Amino acid sequence: MTMPYISRHPLENRLPLEPGIRAVDHMDVPRGTAIATVMAMDGEDAAVAAGLAVAGDMSLRFVAPGEWLAVSQSDTPEGLCRNLSLLLAETASVFDQSDGRVVLRLSGPNVRRILAKGIGIDLHPAVFEIGTSSNVLCGHISINLARTGENEFELIVMRSFAESLFDDLRLMGREFDLSADFSAQG
Incomplete structure:
Protein backbone atom coordinates (compact mmCIF):
# COMPACT_ATOMS: atom_id res chain seq x y z
CA MET A 1 0.00 0.00 0.00
CA THR A 2 1.27 3.44 -0.91
CA MET A 3 1.23 6.08 1.83
CA PRO A 4 1.39 9.71 0.75
CA TYR A 5 3.37 11.78 3.21
CA ILE A 6 2.64 15.11 1.57
CA SER A 7 -0.68 16.41 2.82
CA ARG A 8 -0.95 19.76 1.06
CA HIS A 9 -0.76 20.94 -2.52
CA PRO A 10 2.40 22.97 -3.26
CA LEU A 11 0.32 25.87 -4.67
CA GLU A 12 -2.05 26.27 -1.71
CA ASN A 13 -0.36 29.51 -0.70
CA ARG A 14 -0.58 30.89 -4.25
CA LEU A 15 -4.23 30.16 -5.06
CA PRO A 16 -7.54 31.04 -3.43
CA LEU A 17 -9.38 28.12 -1.85
CA GLU A 18 -12.60 29.11 -3.61
CA PRO A 19 -12.85 29.68 -7.40
CA GLY A 20 -12.79 33.33 -8.42
CA ILE A 21 -13.70 35.10 -11.61
CA ARG A 22 -12.54 33.06 -14.55
CA ALA A 23 -10.92 35.08 -17.35
CA VAL A 24 -10.91 34.09 -21.02
CA ASP A 25 -7.36 32.79 -20.56
CA HIS A 26 -7.24 30.59 -17.49
CA MET A 27 -4.95 28.25 -15.57
CA ASP A 28 -6.66 25.32 -13.80
CA VAL A 29 -4.73 23.48 -11.10
CA PRO A 30 -6.23 20.05 -10.35
CA ARG A 31 -5.64 18.68 -6.86
CA GLY A 32 -6.13 14.94 -7.34
CA THR A 33 -4.30 13.78 -10.44
CA GLN A 97 4.62 9.97 -9.58
CA SER A 98 1.40 11.48 -8.19
CA ASP A 99 2.91 13.16 -5.13
CA GLY A 100 6.05 14.21 -6.98
CA ARG A 101 4.46 16.02 -9.94
CA VAL A 102 2.00 18.88 -10.37
CA VAL A 103 -0.35 19.41 -13.31
CA LEU A 104 -1.23 22.89 -14.64
CA ARG A 105 -3.83 23.31 -17.39
CA LEU A 106 -3.81 26.42 -19.55
CA SER A 107 -6.73 27.28 -21.79
CA GLY A 108 -7.94 30.24 -23.80
CA PRO A 109 -7.51 32.01 -27.12
CA ASN A 110 -4.11 33.49 -26.17
CA VAL A 111 -2.56 30.38 -24.61
CA ARG A 112 -0.01 29.92 -27.43
CA ARG A 113 1.10 33.53 -27.11
CA ILE A 114 1.45 33.11 -23.35
CA LEU A 115 3.48 29.91 -23.68
CA ALA A 116 5.63 31.36 -26.50
CA LYS A 117 7.10 33.79 -23.96
CA GLY A 118 8.86 30.93 -22.19
CA ILE A 119 8.88 27.89 -24.47
CA GLY A 120 11.20 27.60 -27.45
CA ILE A 121 9.25 25.19 -29.67
CA ASP A 122 6.71 25.79 -32.43
CA LEU A 123 3.21 25.56 -30.93
CA HIS A 124 1.37 26.15 -34.24
CA PRO A 125 -1.62 23.76 -34.49
CA ALA A 126 -0.22 22.19 -37.67
CA VAL A 127 3.06 21.35 -35.94
CA PHE A 128 2.08 20.68 -32.31
CA GLU A 129 -1.17 18.77 -32.87
CA ILE A 130 -3.77 17.75 -30.29
CA GLY A 131 -2.41 14.72 -28.44
CA THR A 132 1.22 15.74 -28.96
CA SER A 133 3.51 16.00 -25.95
CA SER A 134 7.14 16.86 -25.46
CA ASN A 135 9.68 17.52 -22.74
CA VAL A 136 10.66 21.18 -22.98
CA LEU A 137 12.01 24.04 -20.92
CA CYS A 138 9.62 26.73 -19.80
CA GLY A 139 12.06 29.46 -18.94
CA HIS A 140 14.57 27.51 -16.87
CA ILE A 141 12.20 24.76 -15.68
CA SER A 142 11.90 21.33 -17.29
CA ILE A 143 8.28 20.34 -17.97
CA ASN A 144 6.26 17.88 -20.00
CA LEU A 145 3.99 19.89 -22.29
CA ALA A 146 0.94 18.33 -23.96
CA ARG A 147 -1.67 19.83 -26.26
CA THR A 148 -5.00 18.50 -25.00
CA GLY A 149 -7.48 20.59 -27.01
CA GLU A 150 -7.85 23.33 -29.60
CA ASN A 151 -6.65 26.06 -27.22
CA GLU A 152 -5.68 23.86 -24.27
CA PHE A 153 -2.31 22.72 -22.95
CA GLU A 154 -1.29 20.67 -19.95
CA LEU A 155 2.03 21.17 -18.18
CA ILE A 156 3.44 18.56 -15.81
CA VAL A 157 6.24 19.75 -13.56
CA MET A 158 8.21 18.32 -10.67
CA ARG A 159 6.61 19.29 -7.36
CA SER A 160 9.65 21.26 -6.17
CA PHE A 161 9.45 23.56 -9.23
CA ALA A 162 5.66 24.07 -9.19
CA GLU A 163 5.66 27.43 -7.40
CA SER A 164 8.36 28.85 -9.64
CA LEU A 165 6.61 27.67 -12.80
CA PHE A 166 3.27 28.99 -11.53
CA ASP A 167 4.81 32.42 -10.86
CA ASP A 168 6.47 32.43 -14.31
CA LEU A 169 3.20 31.53 -16.04
CA ARG A 170 1.30 34.24 -14.15
CA LEU A 171 3.93 36.76 -15.25
CA MET A 172 3.84 35.49 -18.85
CA GLY A 173 0.03 35.73 -18.84
CA ARG A 174 -0.28 39.10 -17.14
CA GLU A 175 -0.73 40.87 -20.49
CA PHE A 176 -3.80 38.69 -21.13
CA ASP A 177 -5.24 38.85 -17.59
CA LEU A 178 -4.58 35.14 -17.05
CA SER A 179 -6.68 33.92 -14.13
CA ALA A 180 -5.84 30.88 -11.99
CA ASP A 181 -7.48 28.70 -9.38
CA PHE A 182 -7.87 25.13 -8.28
CA SER A 183 -9.88 23.03 -10.68
CA ALA A 184 -13.52 22.55 -9.76
CA GLN A 185 -13.24 18.82 -10.55
CA GLY A 186 -10.73 18.12 -7.85
Whole structure:
Protein backbone atom coordinates (compact mmCIF):
# COMPACT_ATOMS: atom_id res chain seq x y z
CA MET A 1 0.00 0.00 0.00
CA THR A 2 1.27 3.44 -0.91
CA MET A 3 1.23 6.08 1.83
CA PRO A 4 1.39 9.71 0.75
CA TYR A 5 3.37 11.78 3.21
CA ILE A 6 2.64 15.11 1.57
CA SER A 7 -0.68 16.41 2.82
CA ARG A 8 -0.95 19.76 1.06
CA HIS A 9 -0.76 20.94 -2.52
CA PRO A 10 2.40 22.97 -3.26
CA LEU A 11 0.32 25.87 -4.67
CA GLU A 12 -2.05 26.27 -1.71
CA ASN A 13 -0.36 29.51 -0.70
CA ARG A 14 -0.58 30.89 -4.25
CA LEU A 15 -4.23 30.16 -5.06
CA PRO A 16 -7.54 31.04 -3.43
CA LEU A 17 -9.38 28.12 -1.85
CA GLU A 18 -12.60 29.11 -3.61
CA PRO A 19 -12.85 29.68 -7.40
CA GLY A 20 -12.79 33.33 -8.42
CA ILE A 21 -13.70 35.10 -11.61
CA ARG A 22 -12.54 33.06 -14.55
CA ALA A 23 -10.92 35.08 -17.35
CA VAL A 24 -10.91 34.09 -21.02
CA ASP A 25 -7.36 32.79 -20.56
CA HIS A 26 -7.24 30.59 -17.49
CA MET A 27 -4.95 28.25 -15.57
CA ASP A 28 -6.66 25.32 -13.80
CA VAL A 29 -4.73 23.48 -11.10
CA PRO A 30 -6.23 20.05 -10.35
CA ARG A 31 -5.64 18.68 -6.86
CA GLY A 32 -6.13 14.94 -7.34
CA THR A 33 -4.30 13.78 -10.44
CA ALA A 34 -2.91 10.26 -10.61
CA ILE A 35 0.37 10.18 -12.52
CA ALA A 36 2.58 7.16 -13.24
CA THR A 37 5.81 6.72 -15.14
CA VAL A 38 5.81 3.72 -17.47
CA MET A 39 9.21 2.46 -18.62
CA ALA A 40 9.44 -0.31 -21.19
CA MET A 41 11.93 -3.09 -20.63
CA ASP A 42 14.62 -3.63 -23.26
CA GLY A 43 13.08 -4.50 -26.62
CA GLU A 44 9.49 -4.16 -25.36
CA ASP A 45 8.72 -0.61 -26.58
CA ALA A 46 6.18 -1.72 -29.21
CA ALA A 47 4.41 -4.14 -26.85
CA VAL A 48 4.14 -1.47 -24.15
CA ALA A 49 2.88 1.13 -26.64
CA ALA A 50 0.23 -1.34 -27.85
CA GLY A 51 -0.81 -2.12 -24.27
CA LEU A 52 -1.04 1.55 -23.34
CA ALA A 53 -3.19 2.24 -26.41
CA VAL A 54 -5.96 0.08 -24.91
CA ALA A 55 -5.35 0.99 -21.26
CA GLY A 56 -8.62 2.86 -20.73
CA ASP A 57 -9.48 6.07 -18.90
CA MET A 58 -6.15 7.90 -18.91
CA SER A 59 -4.07 10.07 -21.17
CA LEU A 60 -0.48 9.39 -22.17
CA ARG A 61 2.41 11.80 -22.39
CA PHE A 62 5.51 10.81 -24.37
CA VAL A 63 8.66 11.39 -22.30
CA ALA A 64 11.40 9.53 -24.18
CA PRO A 65 11.74 6.38 -26.28
CA GLY A 66 10.19 3.64 -24.18
CA GLU A 67 8.99 6.03 -21.47
CA TRP A 68 5.58 7.64 -20.91
CA LEU A 69 3.64 9.49 -18.24
CA ALA A 70 0.15 8.07 -17.69
CA VAL A 71 -2.27 10.69 -16.31
CA SER A 72 -5.72 10.00 -14.85
CA GLN A 73 -8.30 12.27 -13.21
CA SER A 74 -10.70 9.44 -12.43
CA ASP A 75 -8.41 6.81 -10.92
CA THR A 76 -6.46 6.83 -7.65
CA PRO A 77 -2.67 6.68 -7.81
CA GLU A 78 -2.75 3.15 -6.37
CA GLY A 79 -5.44 2.06 -8.85
CA LEU A 80 -3.62 3.53 -11.83
CA CYS A 81 -0.33 1.85 -10.93
CA ARG A 82 -2.03 -1.48 -10.14
CA ASN A 83 -3.97 -1.49 -13.43
CA LEU A 84 -0.91 -0.57 -15.48
CA SER A 85 1.26 -3.14 -13.69
CA LEU A 86 -1.27 -5.88 -14.41
CA LEU A 87 -1.70 -4.80 -18.04
CA LEU A 88 2.03 -4.49 -18.74
CA ALA A 89 3.21 -7.27 -16.39
CA GLU A 90 6.34 -8.58 -18.10
CA THR A 91 7.00 -5.69 -20.47
CA ALA A 92 7.30 -2.52 -18.35
CA SER A 93 7.97 -1.05 -14.95
CA VAL A 94 5.42 1.33 -13.46
CA PHE A 95 6.21 3.99 -10.85
CA ASP A 96 3.79 6.28 -9.02
CA GLN A 97 4.62 9.97 -9.58
CA SER A 98 1.40 11.48 -8.19
CA ASP A 99 2.91 13.16 -5.13
CA GLY A 100 6.05 14.21 -6.98
CA ARG A 101 4.46 16.02 -9.94
CA VAL A 102 2.00 18.88 -10.37
CA VAL A 103 -0.35 19.41 -13.31
CA LEU A 104 -1.23 22.89 -14.64
CA ARG A 105 -3.83 23.31 -17.39
CA LEU A 106 -3.81 26.42 -19.55
CA SER A 107 -6.73 27.28 -21.79
CA GLY A 108 -7.94 30.24 -23.80
CA PRO A 109 -7.51 32.01 -27.12
CA ASN A 110 -4.11 33.49 -26.17
CA VAL A 111 -2.56 30.38 -24.61
CA ARG A 112 -0.01 29.92 -27.43
CA ARG A 113 1.10 33.53 -27.11
CA ILE A 114 1.45 33.11 -23.35
CA LEU A 115 3.48 29.91 -23.68
CA ALA A 116 5.63 31.36 -26.50
CA LYS A 117 7.10 33.79 -23.96
CA GLY A 118 8.86 30.93 -22.19
CA ILE A 119 8.88 27.89 -24.47
CA GLY A 120 11.20 27.60 -27.45
CA ILE A 121 9.25 25.19 -29.67
CA ASP A 122 6.71 25.79 -32.43
CA LEU A 123 3.21 25.56 -30.93
CA HIS A 124 1.37 26.15 -34.24
CA PRO A 125 -1.62 23.76 -34.49
CA ALA A 126 -0.22 22.19 -37.67
CA VAL A 127 3.06 21.35 -35.94
CA PHE A 128 2.08 20.68 -32.31
CA GLU A 129 -1.17 18.77 -32.87
CA ILE A 130 -3.77 17.75 -30.29
CA GLY A 131 -2.41 14.72 -28.44
CA THR A 132 1.22 15.74 -28.96
CA SER A 133 3.51 16.00 -25.95
CA SER A 134 7.14 16.86 -25.46
CA ASN A 135 9.68 17.52 -22.74
CA VAL A 136 10.66 21.18 -22.98
CA LEU A 137 12.01 24.04 -20.92
CA CYS A 138 9.62 26.73 -19.80
CA GLY A 139 12.06 29.46 -18.94
CA HIS A 140 14.57 27.51 -16.87
CA ILE A 141 12.20 24.76 -15.68
CA SER A 142 11.90 21.33 -17.29
CA ILE A 143 8.28 20.34 -17.97
CA ASN A 144 6.26 17.88 -20.00
CA LEU A 145 3.99 19.89 -22.29
CA ALA A 146 0.94 18.33 -23.96
CA ARG A 147 -1.67 19.83 -26.26
CA THR A 148 -5.00 18.50 -25.00
CA GLY A 149 -7.48 20.59 -27.01
CA GLU A 150 -7.85 23.33 -29.60
CA ASN A 151 -6.65 26.06 -27.22
CA GLU A 152 -5.68 23.86 -24.27
CA PHE A 153 -2.31 22.72 -22.95
CA GLU A 154 -1.29 20.67 -19.95
CA LEU A 155 2.03 21.17 -18.18
CA ILE A 156 3.44 18.56 -15.81
CA VAL A 157 6.24 19.75 -13.56
CA MET A 158 8.21 18.32 -10.67
CA ARG A 159 6.61 19.29 -7.36
CA SER A 160 9.65 21.26 -6.17
CA PHE A 161 9.45 23.56 -9.23
CA ALA A 162 5.66 24.07 -9.19
CA GLU A 163 5.66 27.43 -7.40
CA SER A 164 8.36 28.85 -9.64
CA LEU A 165 6.61 27.67 -12.80
CA PHE A 166 3.27 28.99 -11.53
CA ASP A 167 4.81 32.42 -10.86
CA ASP A 168 6.47 32.43 -14.31
CA LEU A 169 3.20 31.53 -16.04
CA ARG A 170 1.30 34.24 -14.15
CA LEU A 171 3.93 36.76 -15.25
CA MET A 172 3.84 35.49 -18.85
CA GLY A 173 0.03 35.73 -18.84
CA ARG A 174 -0.28 39.10 -17.14
CA GLU A 175 -0.73 40.87 -20.49
CA PHE A 176 -3.80 38.69 -21.13
CA ASP A 177 -5.24 38.85 -17.59
CA LEU A 178 -4.58 35.14 -17.05
CA SER A 179 -6.68 33.92 -14.13
CA ALA A 180 -5.84 30.88 -11.99
CA ASP A 181 -7.48 28.70 -9.38
CA PHE A 182 -7.87 25.13 -8.28
CA SER A 183 -9.88 23.03 -10.68
CA ALA A 184 -13.52 22.55 -9.76
CA GLN A 185 -13.24 18.82 -10.55
CA GLY A 186 -10.73 18.12 -7.85
